[in-house]
Amino acid sequence: MAQKSWLKTSLEIAVIVLASALFGIAWNRTLLADAWRGAPAGQAAPVPQQAAPGSQQAEALPMPIALAQVKELHDSGQAVLVDARSAASFAKEHIAGARSLPLEEATRQATPQLKGVAKDAVIIAYCNGFSCHDSMDLGKLLIKAGYASVYVFEGGLPEWRDGGYPTSGGKQ
Template identity: 80%
Template sequence: MAEKSWRKTLWEIAVIVFASALFGILWNRPLLSDAWRSAPAVQAAPTAQQAEAVPMPIGVAQVKELHDSGQAVLVDARSAASYIKEHIAGALSLPLEEATRQQAPQLKGVAKDAVIIAYCNGFSCHDSMQLGKLLIKAGYGSVYVFEGGLPEWRDAGYPTSGGKQ
């Protein structure tokens, strides 16, 4: 009797596996036929949200190197009051709220092909990422985001400007 139930269980498992494989083959028939013929896979066109260009993150060491060599323009995305209080030495101010009001934000005296590094108040602040996206949409080609922002810069002992607290 135990041998009969064991065979029955094995038979049921085989039927389930076979039915699942058959269903999978039928469901994916167009994809499998293309693969069998070595046809390239056709991908759906990206949606507007997927196609949105996102600035690449950059670390404090790279920011310092580009800053010191004059190869990048640092842009402070924080409010004008925060910028006046303290900012990375040599950075320009373009508050996010001001940039969102403009059709295409412009940085005076900065070429569209310049390397731009946006920053704000550190990892919990997303203003620099939003500003970076706006600058890319405005035609700036090399836009990066310094996610550590002013706090990481200050903690590393690098120069800041403005009034101290």
């Protein structure tokens, strides 16, 4: 009697597993068909787009970067930190070793330039924290000017200072 009960339970489990597998295959048939063809999962094939006359291409945006990454790149000298705040704010306090390029000044230039900085250098723009968007705007201008690796430290000077990292006062 116990053997029949065990056999019946095993048969019920097998039927449930088989039914689930068939349902899953039917539900995901397109995903599986793409996988069997070798297409990457979850990615549509790129569609080349041509800009319509009079329309603008999508604007390139600088990528955000976290405090730990900023600190690592700063300490290793692999990045140039650029302060987007006003010259007066920079003179009062800034991240040690940063350069000043106020957004106001950069917008007045045809193509903003960082003297002595190669176009392929890693640039990290920052300002007064998450509520300040000057660093993002400066980052966009620097990308348009031809700088290839531009990042935005959204936490800016406040997050840097709160992390206990070095700041300076005065012009550099």
